[in-house]
Amino acid sequence: MSVATGRVLAQLLAQGCDEGAEIATLRAIVEEAGELGAMRALKRLGLADDGAAGDVAELRELLRAWRDAKRSAWRALAAWVARVVLALLLAGLAVRLGLDGLLKPGALK
Known part of the structure; x- marks a missing residue:
């Protein structure tokens, strides 16, 4: 993750926290989104199967x-x-x- 992406992510987390969302919930959302993106990338590369x-x-x-x-x-x-x-x-x-x-x-x- 680049520095700029990390800053944007931190700002979004802070904004979500300010608007009433729990930081733990926001971190979980970010983690799930990252995992989903990684799985999509692996599928596109043909590396999502067991072999x-x-x-x-x-x-x-x-x-x-x-x-x-x-x-x-x-x-x-x-x-x-x-x-x-x-x-x-x-x-x-x-x-x-x-x-x-x-x-x-x-x-x-």
Whole structure:
């Protein structure tokens, strides 16, 4: 609930109290209205049935698996790039040291 909504709610409660309603009655009305609004929102989202908790748990598990797979893919890519960079550095070092003959196919036979 935002600060502005909280202020409006407090003002309405104070007004109702000033006009003769008990604060406990007003708070109960507000609580029931909040619960009714929450249930309507859940129904609109399709999460008001008994299986909704299981569905949400499955979605969370699927999202966690997706994040793990994405993290693993990035790590594999980083490892591959590191290997390529190291291979290029070794090849450059071999050329620099005059060992470029070793880079030719069949040079070690």
